Amino acid sequence: MRGGLVSPNVLDWMSAPKILVIPGSLRTGSHNAKLAAVIAHAFAQAGVDVTRISLADFPLPIYDGDLQAKSGVPKHAINLKRMIGAHHGVLIVSPEYNASVPPLLKNAIDWVSRVHELHEARGEVFRGRAFALAGASQSRLGAARALQALRLILTSCHANVIASQLTLAFAHEAYDDMDRLKHESDIAGLKELVAQLIDISQRMM
Secondary structure (H helix, E strand, O other), X not given: OEOOEOOHHHHXXXXXXXXXXXXXXXXXXXXXXXXXXXXHHHHHHOOOEEEEOOHHHOOOOOOOHHHHHHHOOOHHHHHHHHHHHOOOEXXXXXXXXXXXXXXXXXXXXXXXXXXXXXXXXXXXXXXXXXXXXXXXXXXXXXXXXXHHHHHHHHHHOOOEEEEEEEEEOOHHHOEOOOOOEOOHHHHXXXXXXXXXXXXXXXXXX
16 A cells, blocks of 8 residues: 555556546536546556546436437436446545535436446446545535535435545645645545445445
């Protein structure tokens, strides 16, 4: 172990999991996009195969049952579901809008939960891998209420959401001049989150 993260040497003798990082914000200068980049770097340092995407590459209409009945599930929802399915662990980094999950992220989950591909039960993509949560805000709560709501949404989809999560409070003051987390409590939370998601993802491989 190095600094609480899983060392690449530890992973040499076992199959390293593939981790997907999904920021739940498209806003320029987003605290959550920045946090997603920091966490993705931590996974890479731990020796796992990590991919960070943008939901801008998977544009979706607002979920509508009539639209689904008429036109089927949009191709971007299918592509996002397949992207999730290609990884063993998924980290979602969510901002907090009005004490809950932002519409962009909730809508993406709603559509993915409707994907039903051949030889696969609907929603199977949630059950087959580990999920982790993180969030940042300029308030002292660090998007904690959004993560609570997001945990409920994902568990209702039968996802395995790990216990560790990172809530980055006062995000505008949380980094040093090199864009690294500077507070010991945040660094410790990051290490715990990364280590636990790697461990549980490996167990589910």
